[in-house]
């Protein structure tokens with residue numbers, strides 16, 4: 553992904569009172585529910601595109617990932633020239649596509665893709681016009697979870713039904729509900745299925761963020777959900793998450809590999825995180841590199857997540873804090889050993905407790 557394009561397109565982040573795309577016009581002015589940062593983000597760009605998410609039942613004989621790589625190769629031949637950006641998900645026997653671009657190009661592409669024998673039973677679950685959210689041409693994701701295909705079918709049908717009755721969620725909220733719904737017991741506590749708090753964790757070195765997710769899962773008795781993300785190149789990265797109840801609020805904590813921070817899909821989901829925990833466990837240079845990467849991923853987000861820097865010594869915070877602030881991000885220095893998850897999590901809890909108005 554060319555950074556110049558990404559930087560420009562990142563300026564299109566949004567919040568959504570958006571007429572639906574296409575000529576049907578039936579559901580103009582739907583107000584989207586996309587989670588915690590309600591109302592904080594406004595569209596910055598004049599570029600309005602059609603945005604559509606649709607689910608289809610996959611008909612893939614061999615390796616799903618290999619098939620997704622073939623689809624990516626075709627998409628990278630065709631989509632950039634017509635300005636259509638895509639995130640493709642495989643989940644429990646279904647493909648989900650989140651596509652954004654000029655309406656006519658998108659319609660023509662969808663007609664071609666609909667005829668592809670590798671899937672069938674296509675159902676649109678989101679359709680709107682508005683600023684671009686995906687800042688680059690291709691992302692793809694696989695959720696590594698054994699789930700009954702009928703659970704996914706139920707979610708698709710529920711979203712479809714909501715859409716037909718005039719309510720629809722934002723593209724990121726639809727993506728989350730299809731790919732990583734909350735466990736039922738947690739979802740039952742919420743007025744809306746996407747209204748929970750999201751926190752991202754990244755480590756400047758090692759796999760500490762993933763270890764922290766395992767620690768949180770063990771502590772809360774919840775399961776870790778594992779996913780792989782990839783962009784337009786061959787490399788793929790891991791991103792794990794865990795959902796749990798913390799002081800009466802439903803919280804999702806997501807670990808992201810450093811290499812996944814600037815994938816278009818990660819950037820598109822970034823505005824919905826309230827905080828990013830930075831485990832500053834690397835060298836000075838690695839810690840700074842992480843701050844820079846996070847800033848790139850947050851570029852154009854009007855109300856970016858608050859950075860919670862974790863380092864034991866005050867001196868270790870100085871440059872990351874200075875750099876973050878220079879790049880327009882709020883940095884909170886938490887004096888906690890980033891390898892000691894109970895003190896790290898206590899610092900996060902203290903910060904959450906100090907924030908009024910977050911559910």
Ligand SMILES: Cc1cc2nc3c(=O)[nH]c(=O)nc-3n(C[C@H](O)[C@H](O)[C@H](O)COP(=O)(O)O)c2cc1C
Nearest residue numbers: 623626627629630631638647649664665668670671
């Ligand atoms: C779920 C799914 C999503 C796809 N998305 C795209 C896409 O975004 N762009 C694209 O060109 N082809 C996409 N394809 C592949 C097309 O259906 C078609 O095979 C391809 O465009 C043909 O390209 P070619 O004529 O260069 O071989 C997708 C296929 C599937 C099954």
